[in-house]
Amino acid sequence: MTGPGRDRLRELIDAVLDEDHRTLHDMAHGAYSSPFHFSRRLARDAGEPPVAMRRRVALERAAWRLGRGASVTEVAFEAGYGSVEGFARAYARAYGHPPSDTPRAVSVSGSAHWLPAPNGIHFHSPDGLWVEGTGGTSAAEVTALLVHQDVDDVRALVDLAKGLDADAYARDRLPGFTLLHWAGPEGSIKALLNRCVGTYEIWLASIEGADHPGRIAEDSDAGELSARLDAVAPRWLGWVRETERRGAWGDRLVDALCDPPESFVLGSVLAHVLAYSAQRRGLVRALLRQAGMEVGEPVRPGGPPDPVRDGDPIEWLRRHAP
Incomplete structure (x- = not known):
């Protein structure tokens, strides 16, 4: 299903981050792949399992939204969590503090909301991605x-x-x-x-x-x-x-x-x-x-x-x- 000149890895990442793809099955279906091969390809080429990547990028987006004044409840459901409590626990594990303590400075501090990523792929406001390079370019x-x-x-x-x-x-x-x-x-x-x-x-x-x-x-x-x-x-x-x-x-x-x-x-x-x-x-x-x-x-x-x-x-x- 990949057209000429298309980047297959980018298509797989798109499938991971599509807001309608909540489960591994949804992601794989969106990429015209089986869940097994989808997970295997992402883990190999992006260094991160698809579910973990989606969860991390969703938390980065949540941190950015909180830094702009959104409520914890609003952000929790946007990130795909079934409860505010579940979101708060995941957020605290990732950032070391509860979502309610997110500083406003996050909204203007560039990469301050990024979490460690093996592939350099991060949320970039308002709805894009930022991919860190492998080396500095002068x-x-x-x-x-x-x-x-x-x-x-x-x-x-x-x-x-x-x-x-x-x-x-x-x-x-x-x-x-x-x-x-x-x-x-x-x-x-x-x-x-x-x-x-x-x-x-x-x-x-x-x-x-x-x-x-x-x-x-x-x-x-x-x-x-x-x-x-x-x-x-x-x-x-x-x-x-x-x-x-x-x-x-x-x-x-x-x-x-x-x-x-x-x-x-x-x-x-x-x-x-x-x-x-x-x-x-x-x-x-x-x-x-x-x-x-x-x-x-x-x-x-x-x-x-x-x-x-x-x-x-x-x-x-x-x-x-x-």
Whole structure:
């Protein structure tokens, strides 16, 4: 009963936490499984028997509700207990104090209502789940993901642009449009993509002390831009890795290619590239759709949208996560 691309473990957890599934039989039935195999799979993959998981998450929700001022009686029956006394005993065993002593601070203290969990799965207000990661992710790692996703997405858009004829590629679809006052007009798919790739080239030239790379020739096509991207992308990604390794994001570059020369903090250079590349990529998608291309449409009839064509970092990470 699991459709293509569905996460079977997530379906089993959904069955555990469905508010209509009060018993193990209900949970297993909701997951189209036998109680035996359902319990075995959850205990193996989530490290916690289904009934224990449901009871714990229900108690976490109860603690959150109590912290927001709900009555003990109201919360007890919401949690599926047949009596207030039974709920109070279970709550006291779990939290070390009776439900009536739950502090109001629980409602604003994030994870304060969480109980120990072997799988990191917890109640998250108002009716969701929070799954703790297996390891910490630093801001630097998040930035690295955005840098890689940016390059991959530019490449995906350049590949799509190869399907346009020369006129459609170079047509000025946004007459007079200027994203940055010093960058010149960017009203065509060609101009926007050229600026995405050219930005990597220009900043690397400044960083490496090389000559200004110049602008792409007027008669060039998306295939030539693709070759430029293939050449510059490894260098750009390598510079980001090396700067991170040296902890040099606070270093300052004096850019002699500017007239007059200007100085830039390296961290601000990377932020600039990512911010304006994201804007250009969004505009390119809109213009590709205007040109009649199916950007973000399903790869196959009835299938899910192509995450690469959507340009969403969330979907990109799902495709590239280990």
